Amino acid sequence: MGKAAPQNIVGPIVRRIRYEKDWTQAMLTARCARLGWDIHESTIAKIEAQIRCVTDQESVLLARALGVSLLDVFPKAMLPQKRSSRS
Numbered sequence: 773m774g775k776a777a778p779q780n781i782v783g784p785i786v787r788r789i790r791y792e793k794d795w796t797q798a799m800l801t802a803r804c805a806r807l808g809w810d811i812h813e814s815t816i817a818k819i820e821a822q823i824r825c826v827t828d829q830e831s832v833l834l835a836r837a838l839g840v841s842l843l844d845v846f847p848k849a850m851l852p853q854k855r856s857s858r859s
Contacts, residue, residue, distance in 0.1 A: 831846075
């Protein structure tokens with residue numbers, strides 16, 4: 773039996789940003805709580821491991837809690853490319 777398909781695309785980036793800030797999952801959980809999102813450390817772990825789905829609203833809250841823009845939590849390959857202006 774193969775590996776299950778990832779349940780979100782933001783998890784690895786959330787983990788990378790959290791590591792760069794030298795935050796624990798508990799610290800990120802506390803920041804989410806201050807934004808009104810009651811989330812447990814185990815849920816953060818599941819998001820980072822791509823085991824749990826992430827809603828649009830949760831993506832916004834994760835970005836806010838991490839102190840980054842919403843676009844920063846999505847893989848660059850998923851973002852639309854800027855069009856070059858024609859001369």
